[in-house]
Amino acid sequence: xxxxxxxxxxxxxxxAGQSAGLCGAAVTGALWLSTGxxxxxxxxxxxxxxxAPPLDPAWEDVVEASFRPVSASSALVQWAGEAxxxxxLEETDYRVRYCAQGLDEAHQQDTRLxxxxxxxxxxxxxxxxxxxxxxxxxxxxxxxxxxxxYARRQPAPPTLAERAEAERQARLAREQAEEExxxxxxxxxxxxxxxxxxxxxxxxxxxxxxxxxxxxxxAIDAATPEIQRATALLAARRACEAAGLTDLDWIAAGLTAxxxxxxxxxxxxxxxxxxxxxxxxPQVPDSTVGQAVPPRRPPFQSPxxxxxxxxxxxxxxxxxxxxxxxxxxxxPDRAVPPTPRPGEAMPYTMRxxxxxxxxxxxxxxxHMALPALLGAAEPDPLQAALDAVYAxxxxxxxxxxxxxxxxxxxxxxxxxxxxx
Numbered sequence: 015x016x017x018x019x020x021x022x023x024x025x026x027x028x029x030a031g032q033s034a035g036l037c038g039a040a041v042t043g044a045l046w047l048s049t050g051x052x053x054x055x056x057x058x059x060x061x062x063x064x065x066a067p068p069l070d071p072a073w074e075d076v077v078e079a080s081f082r083p084v085s086a087s088s089a090l091v092q093w094a095g096e097a098x099x100x101x102x103l104e105e106t107d108y109r110v111r112y113c114a115q116g117l118d119e120a121h122q123q124d125t126r127l128x129x130x131x132x133x134x135x136x137x138x139x140x141x142x143x144x145x146x147x148x149x150x151x152x153x154x155x156x157x158x159x160x161x162x163x164y165a166r167r168q169p170a171p172p173t174l175a176e177r178a179e180a181e182r183q184a185r186l187a188r189e190q191a192e193e194e195x196x197x198x199x200x201x202x203x204x205x206x207x208x209x210x211x212x213x214x215x216x217x218x219x220x221x222x223x224x225x226x227x228x229x230x231x232x233a234i235d236a237a238t239p240e241i242q243r244a245t246a247l248l249a250a251r252r253a254c255e256a257a258g259l260t261d262l263d264w265i266a267a268g269l270t271a272x273x274x275x276x277x278x279x280x281x282x283x284x285x286x287x288x289x290x291x292x293x294x295x296p297q298v299p300d301s302t303v304g305q306a307v308p309p310r311r312p313p314f315q316s317p318x319x320x321x322x323x324x325x326x327x328x329x330x331x332x333x334x335x336x337x338x339x340x341x342x343x344x345x346p347d348r349a350v351p352p353t354p355r356p357g358e359a360m361p362y363t364m365r366x367x368x369x370x371x372x373x374x375x376x377x378x379x380x381h382m383a384l385p386a387l388l389g390a391a392e393p394d395p396l397q398a399a400l401d402a403v404y405a406x407x408x409x410x411x412x413x414x415x416x417x418x419x420x421x422x423x424x425x426x427x428x429x430x431x432x433x434x
Contacts, residue, residue, distance in 0.1 A: 022046075022091070031170030034077040034148045035161025037112035040171050043084030047112060050120030050134045050157050054127065057135030060090060060101060066109065066141050069151065073113035073137065075158040079148035081110045081140070090138070101140075109143035112136065117157035198317045204228060210235055218389065218397040219404040225308040226407055227418050231400065233425050239395040241425065246390035246402040247272045248424055252417055253386035253406035257379040258299035264291060268387050278391045285388055292384055302376035303411030383409040 028038025028046035038046030049056050061067070069076060088103040116134035120126070123133055150162060172180065201208055205228020213220060213235050224231050234245060251260075251269055259265040268282045281287035292298055386409060389401030403421055407414040 026168055027171070029161075029165040030168045032079070032148050032165040032168070033162070034079065034150045035163070035165040036075065036077045036114060036158060037079050037110060037148070038165070039079035039081055039110065039148060042082060045079075045081055045110065047136070047138065048161055049136065050114070050117035050155075051123065051126055052121075053125040054130075055132075056120070056126075057132050058090075059135075059137045060099075061137065061139045062101070062103065063139060063141040066143070067111075067139055069111075070113070070137075073115055073152065074154040075114040075117060076111065076151040077148065077158075078109060078111050078151060080143070080145040081108045082106065082145075083108075103140060106142055107144055108140045109146070111139040111151075113139070114155075114158065117155040121157045194317055199314055202314045205232070207232065212396055216394065216397050216400065218392065218401040220397075220400045223400055223404040223407065226306070226404075226414065227422075230403070230418060230422055233422070234399045234403070235396060237399075237425060242395035242399040243275070245421060245424065246392075246395070246398040249399070249402035249406040249417070249421060250386045250390040252420065253383040253402070253409040256303075256406075256409050256417075257383035258301055259380055259383055262295060262297055264295075265387065268391075272387075272390050278388075282387065282391075288384065288388060292380060298380050301379040303379040303382060303409065305375060305377065306407050306411050306414040377408075377411070379409055379411070382411070 022044050023038075023041040023046065025038070025046065027041050028044070029035065030040040032038065032040055036048050038048075083103050083105050086105060088101045089098040090101060091098040114134065114136050120134035126133055153159060153162065197208065204213070204224065209232075213231070220231065234242060237245065247269070250272060254260050254265055254269065260269070264279075264281060267279050271278050271282075277283060281291045382405065384405075386402045386405035389405050390398050392398035392401055403417075406417055410417045
């Protein structure tokens, strides 16, 4: 063996295309040396010569083959790697002569204990020589005849061109399987179908809404910009109604501006000022809502079974609310948040939960609803609709299905048909 990273070829590979048995040299960098004895120690000698040595007529069976090490470290390795001996061969072409004596007696005995007489012995000789076909120099035993016949029945190994083509085909197959797996995982993420380019590139909370209703996401994507704007307005209005914000003049002015396709008026034109106004306005209801939990879906099933390692995309996580809505988590017995002093940062409380949502966890419904109004004003009508609907889902909390049913029913049937 000369490849330290390999366990060596198997029997069939070693003798593929050879006419001589006993010394399998079909795989570059490795030799398979057969013995008559199955279990026990044999006599074995290795010699390295500068040129072809004379053949000693005392040897009963002799074969020759060509060999080239694939590294600077070549070793004679015992079966299963129990022991090995370095050979100090150069990385050059060698001719190998393998001589055997006592093959039939050893084969008949099968097993030799340490205190029993030696039955068979072998000589392995190396000398520099260009590659040449393997050949049988001498045959005297039935065991050698069996191995010669075995070698001649093995198909020839693939040529370099055939190996390169096989590797190319295998690489293409792996790449195709990986691409199919990636596309299948993407379809699973997007509710059973591949997303459009617009959905791939849209910002905002598209993935958050996707967890609740993938079909609705695709339906909104299939709608015209006018329908997307109308969907955004409907979601913003319903979120503000659910949170009791529509009686506030500045909220009502914002909804009117959206309906008339005008920019949001102050303080809604500046998200920071909008959040500060929400905190400071004493008329903002002190209502809370539980967390909206998306329905469970079956785990991803790979379309192929392959031993090749294919990187799995990370599971899609729900985006967090932007702005103070992300941190204003309130318990039923929460204290009234302090009013910030001019020039001071606004104080917020943040709670992080792991695992299933706590049924007792309540969030400020007005703070969940405000992002729906702000999101509906996004310049991109698709993002405006997706952001507004997702924020409205959070504002509805446990009752989010009521909102989604209305949003779906408001979309034209032609749009929903295109989304299927």
